[in-house]
Amino acid sequence: MQHDEDLDRGLLIIVFTLGNATFGVNARRVQEVVKVGHLTCVHHAPAAVAGIRNLRGRIVTVVDLAVRLKLGCATRGPEARLLIMEWQGEPIGFLVDAVTDAIVVSEDRIAPPPAGIDPVLRGNLYGLWREGDRLIAILDPPALFQWDATVIAAPA
Amino acid sequence: MNLAGELVLSRNQLRVAVTQNNPQTLAAAEDRINQVTSELQTVILQTRLQPMGNVFAKFPRLVRDLARTLGKEIDLDIQGKDVALDRSLIENLSDPLTHMVRNAVDHGLETAEDRIRAGKNPVGRLRIDARHEAGQVVVEIADDGRGIDPHRVAAAAIANGLISAEKIQGLTDRDKQALIFLPSLSTARQVSDVSGRGVGMDVVKTNLDRLGGQMEILSEVGKGSLFRIKLPLTLAIIPALIVSVETERFAIPQANIEELLRLRAEEVQRRIEVVGDAEVLLLRDRMLPLTRLDQVLGIIPTYIDPATGQRRPDQRGRLADRRSPRHALFGEPLAAAHRQPAGQPRADGRRKSAASALEIAVVTTGLMSYGLVVGGFHDAEEIVVKPLNRRLQHLHDYAGATLLGDGTVALILDIAGVANRAGLTSVAGSARAVDRVTQAETERLQDVHFLLLFHNRPDEPCAVPLDIVQRIERITPNRIERLGGQRTMQYRGGSLPLVTLADAGGIHPIEDAQELAVLVSSVHGREVGLLGAMPIDVVETRLMIDLITHRQKGIAGSVLINHRTTLIADLHDLVDVVHPDWRATCRDYQAVTVLLAEDSDFFRNQIKRYLVEDGFTVLDAVDGEAAWELLLHKLEQVRVVVTDLEMPRLNGLGLASRIRADSRTAHLPIIALTSLFSEDDIAKGKTIGINEYRIKLDRDPLLVSVHACAAA
Numbered sequence: 001m002q003h004d005e006d007l008d009r010g011l012l013i014i015v016f017t018l019g020n021a022t023f024g025v026n027a028r029r030v031q032e033v034v035k036v037g038h039l040t041c042v043h044h045a046p047a048a049v050a051g052i053r054n055l056r057g058r059i060v061t062v063v064d065l066a067v068r069l070k071l072g073c074a075t076r077g078p079e080a081r082l083l084i085m086e087w088q089g090e091p092i093g094f095l096v097d098a099v100t101d102a103i104v105v106s107e108d109r110i111a112p113p114p115a116g117i118d119p120v121l122r123g124n125l126y127g128l129w130r131e132g133d134r135l136i137a138i139l140d141p142p143a144l145f146q147w148d149a150t151v152i153a154a155p156a
Numbered sequence: 157m158n159l160a161g162e163l164v165l166s167r168n169q170l171r172v173a174v175t176q177n178n179p180q181t182l183a184a185a186e187d188r189i190n191q192v193t194s195e196l197q198t199v200i201l202q203t204r205l206q207p208m209g210n211v212f213a214k215f216p217r218l219v220r221d222l223a224r225t226l227g228k229e230i231d232l233d234i235q236g237k238d239v240a241l242d243r244s245l246i247e248n249l250s251d252p253l254t255h256m257v258r259n260a261v262d263h264g265l266e267t268a269e270d271r272i273r274a275g276k277n278p279v280g281r282l283r284i285d286a287r288h289e290a291g292q293v294v295v296e297i298a299d300d301g302r303g304i305d306p307h308r309v310a311a312a313a314i315a316n317g318l319i320s321a322e323k324i325q326g327l328t329d330r331d332k333q334a335l336i337f338l339p340s341l342s343t344a345r346q347v348s349d350v351s352g353r354g355v356g357m358d359v360v361k362t363n364l365d366r367l368g369g370q371m372e373i374l375s376e377v378g379k380g381s382l383f384r385i386k387l388p389l390t391l392a393i394i395p396a397l398i399v400s401v402e403t404e405r406f407a408i409p410q411a412n413i414e415e416l417l418r419l420r421a422e423e424v425q426r427r428i429e430v431v432g433d434a435e436v437l438l439l440r441d442r443m444l445p446l447t448r449l450d451q452v453l454g455i456i457p458t459y460i461d462p463a464t465g466q467r468r469p470d471q472r473g474r475l476a477d478r479r480s481p482r483h484a485l486f487g488e489p490l491a492a493a494h495r496q497p498a499g500q501p502r503a504d505g506r507r508k509s510a511a512s513a514l515e516i517a518v519v520t521t522g523l524m525s526y527g528l529v530v531g532g533f534h535d536a537e538e539i540v541v542k543p544l545n546r547r548l549q550h551l552h553d554y555a556g557a558t559l560l561g562d563g564t565v566a567l568i569l570d571i572a573g574v575a576n577r578a579g580l581t582s583v584a585g586s587a588r589a590v591d592r593v594t595q596a597e598t599e600r601l602q603d604v605h606f607l608l609l610f611h612n613r614p615d616e617p618c619a620v621p622l623d624i625v626q627r628i629e630r631i632t633p634n635r636i637e638r639l640g641g642q643r644t645m646q647y648r649g650g651s652l653p654l655v656t657l658a659d660a661g662g663i664h665p666i667e668d669a670q671e672l673a674v675l676v677s678s679v680h681g682r683e684v685g686l687l688g689a690m691p692i693d694v695v696e697t698r699l700m701i702d703l704i705t706h707r708q709k710g711i712a713g714s715v716l717i718n719h720r721t722t723l724i725a726d727l728h729d730l731v732d733v734v735h736p737d738w739r740a741t742c743r744d745y746q747a748v749t750v751l752l753a754e755d756s757d758f759f760r761n762q763i764k765r766y767l768v769e770d771g772f773t774v775l776d777a778v779d780g781e782a783a784w785e786l787l788l789h790k791l792e793q794v795r796v797v798v799t800d801l802e803m804p805r806l807n808g809l810g811l812a813s814r815i816r817a818d819s820r821t822a823h824l825p826i827i828a829l830t831s832l833f834s835e836d837d838i839a840k841g842k843t844i845g846i847n848e849y850r851i852k853l854d855r856d857p858l859l860v861s862v863h864a865c866a867a868a
Contacts, residue, residue, distance in 0.1 A: 038563075040557070040564060040566065041404060042548060042551065042567065043453035043454050044551055052544070052545075052548075054564060059542050059543075059544070059545070059559075061548065
């Protein structure tokens with residue numbers, strides 16, 4: 001029962017890693033977590049676009065979250081996963097190094113993103129969550145989708 | 157057959173086959189599943205796809221009833237009833253299309269009296285047309301009515317407070333016409349039962365937007381309007397060829413494919429020419445620009461290392477590198493970073509591999525064709541087009557994506573986009589290749605010249621273009637009168653000045669043969685006779701006229717006829733020498749710039765000279781495409797367009813329709829030149845907007861037309 005109360009007051013976060021850093025994202029935003037699968041490269045696409053893949057008949061655009069956050073690029077090891085989210089009716093899969101767990105955090109204890117970190121990263125942060133010695137950077141999905149501001153047309 | 161039942165049975169069969177691991181049963185199961193699937197597919201598709209005819213079906217009656225109510229006569233032409241679209245699209249198209257048809261009948265087409273007053277056929281024409289085009293479905297509604305007056309639309313928009321008067325200033329006519337999509341705008345003078353209630357085009361636009369459609373208006377006041385709707389093929393199914401480059405696969409719509417070629421290694425050198433920094437494919441009598449898909453897309457070439465069996469980056473950049481080192485001056489390939497440093501030994505055995513052969517898809521965008529080198533050809537498949545993410549749609553290289561049989565995604569190539577990316581259409585890069593292609597096409601399309609052959613001396617065959625000769629008179633030498641150093645003869649109650657080729661010097665004087673021919677023509681509005689010796693003959697030649705070797709005063713050039721070099725007389729030059737005063741008397745007009753499009757060098761130079769002599773400034777172009785570019789550069793100057801009909805790349809009709817379609821140029825008068833024209837051609841040209849037809853080299857009527865157009 002304790003757990004359910006947590007959920008009522010808090011936020012379910014999917015926790016994943018990119019390189020050495022640990023990130024989280026609101027689980028309500030994530031439709032599913034899938035293995036990377038076969039990616040088809042889209043040549044001349046923005047650097048963050050790792051490719052496109054088929055997910056049960058839908059074309060998912062895969063964005064390398066590490067590239068998106070200017071943290072190098074995802075390793076694409078056996079633990080690599082796609083976080084499938086939907087934006088303006090179109091599915092986007094964020095490529096991460098590994099999905100570790102899901103935790104419940106209480107919204108009022110999320111610290112605001114500190115000043116002095118990389119502005120690209122900061123612009124995408126919802127806040128920081130500290131749990132023991134783990135520091136989880138919680139990302140802000142709406143900001144994530146603006147992965148190439150120069151070519152985004154305003155939604156019709 | 158009960159397909160669902162069949163499918164279950166097949167699954168059971170498959171299950172047994174897998175359990176038993178029996179290849180025979182497995183193959184049988186596969187067969188059965190294949191069959192059931194294709195039948196299912198057909199059935200399901202048929203239920204989803206519906207022909208446009210379902211929407212169009214109600215239009216004949218709608219138009220007939222409306223026409224009767226409004227007292228108009230309308231000829232309705234419906235095309236493309238069979239074009240199939242997804243049912244949901246069809247259903248949602250019905251209302252907007254109906255509205256537009258009503259609009260066309262009510263606002264677009266005039267009453268019979270109005271049409272007669274405007275000099276049009278009293279019967280108005282309404283054309284509704286659907287077709288597949290470049291992976292989209294295009295629906296057009298065209299009428300030959302009064303067109304959309306941009307000024308009236310603008311005035312109505314201002315009057316309704318929809319846009320400010322200042323803002324209108326900056327709009328082109330086309331932008332103003334597009335104002336009809338603003339909500340609550342109606343230009344109809346009176347509200348009718350049919351339309352004009354101020355709800356209309358904005359609703360149409362909203363509906364189409366929801367379907368992902370785009371609408372375009374091409375309208376000219378007094379001529380008519382064309383509404384073009386482009387619908388995405390989100391659900392449409394198109395036949396495509398799957399090709400591969402390295403490990404990647406792409407789909408090319410069959411509509412874009414002309415043919416597929418495989419050049420064996422030993423053919424590569426013979427069939428691929430290097431022109432400047434570009435490569436050209438020789439295909440029968442054509443020369444096509446060639447581009448490599450891996451380079452266009454930046455795919456790193458690899459090869460399979462025979463020692464390890466692994467794929468490795470390939471160091472060869474260009475096709476030509478496969479041939480000989482002397483082509484090493486090629487531009488750096490895109491994969492430069494992956495090339496091994498020069499001098500490093502190449503892996504053995506690669507040159508012998510089949511990879512040295514080339515697979516080339518000859519593709520066309522409609523406007524241009526080119527060779528696309530791919531890694532290999534795979535199956536032809538019916539593919540379902542799925543759009544790319546909105547944020548990838550700026551990549552014009554792709555028309556979308558599709559799912560292949562193994563569940564992976566393949567990108568659908570946009571052939572026009574790939575050509576752009578490769579720089580095939582731009583002037584830079586492969587301009588010379590394009591030039592070569594143009595040249596080759598020019599030779600192929602070379603105009604037929606009809607020449608009138610005569611002789612100056614028995615061993616000096618000469619000719620004039622037949623077009624300029626009005627009559628031929630046979631005379632004996634004693635009819636020639638010499639007065640004051642000039643030759644004349646009595647002719648139709650007057651005195652006809654005569655010239656000979658020798659008058660301009662440099663040519664032997666004509667021998668006083670027993671039988672002479674006088675070729676009567678007209679120069680600067682006066683009759684003149686060119687004196688030649690018999691026999692005379694008319695020949696038809698497609699050969700290029702050499703404008704350089706024998707060019708001199710009085711000689712336009714030369715051409716080989718019956719294996720003999722034949723001089724072509726330039727009557728205007730001769731007259732200018734003998735009667736320099738004639739030219740001074742010709743009318744002097746203000747400098748008006750004429751754009752001349754003509755692919756034959758001979759005709760172009762001749763016509764240009766006529767025009768220049770008559771005081772025009774002439775911009776000349778070798779084909780429609782070049783003329784169009786030139787026109788866009790010199791928009792302010794050009795007042796009249798004179799164009800040949802048959803030209804490579806873009807012909808005269810194409811040029812004319814492009815000029816008419818662009819609001820910047822739509823007003824220009826267009827005179828079409830032709831060597832032979834049929835009534836059909838004229839009718840076709842008139843609908844496109846060609847003002848006049850003139851025969852090439854029929855100088856004076858042409859000049860009259862140009863003057864009339866320039867003065868208009």
